[in-house]
Amino acid sequence: MDEAMRKRLIEAMARTVITHAEELTELDRQIGDGDHGLNMKRGFEAVLEALPATAAKPLPEALQGVGTTLVMKVGGASGPLYGTFFLALGKTMPDTPTAATLAEAFAAAVEAVKARGKSQAGQKTMLDVLVPVAAVLSAGGEGLGTRVRSQALAAAEATRPMKAIRGRASFLGERSIGHLDPGARSSALMIAAVCDAIGA
């Protein structure tokens, strides 16, 4: 993967998070502490600032660079969770991924997020997007980008009827039902942005 492509993909993720910061904060205000959008925006602004240097590195190092920046800048629980995702992704991803090695790296990153958050799918978190997306990637096949994109957005939407079991929203118990999970939404936005940037 060349430098221009690395730059394009990382920038696409950062821009979508920054553009949707207000929406993410509003979702978090409903069932969390209302800082998800602001925290993520702060983190991805730092990612954009470091982008020229980050994109110049091979893909594994570039992804780990994004992870470290998110860990140090986002704050809140989403910092270490997204940071862990990108750190693990970079550790497993080859410089020129194929569909198979991408699926493998993505799956490893999802496992790392599960361990960091002591959580799994079905608890109204970002994992409710990451786990089904990992499954689509593992299955592979034609039109992968398009299917990943729609799976991510639909999976985030599917957190609405769920009851939160992990994270701040779990304090609300039954009252968390009926609200979209902010972490699931931000994960879906980033995945969709990457698919769009690839041209899927």
Added chain:
Amino acid sequence: MTRKTAAHVGVVIVSHSSKVAEGAADMVRQMVGDTVPLAFTGGNADGGLGTDVAAILAAIDRAWTPAGVVILVDLGGAETNSEMAVEMLDEKRRGRVAVCNAPIVEGAVIAATEASGGSSLETVKRMAEELSPQ
């Protein structure tokens, strides 16, 4: 760090709020004294409510002793960020830092009390965690 505290487990308090962190530390100091190395941090990098991995790493460093350090946290992100900070420590220190599953104020006071008596890292952690509902 004075020599007399070198054998005591250190205590780090990590809250979303710098006022909560500082207040909890004040209570520890008043109730336990200053034999135990104590550090606290609260708030995100912008000074708002939240936690900050870099600040947690700095607090671990301030409270560091060869006996190790226990960390007391409040809500979710404080725990996740503290665990992240522990993983980022160098290998020699990593195994000597424990995040306690305990209420932040009571846990800090109990941990510091236990540490002031010269208890091991494992004992300090266990005593603090006995306060947690199962």
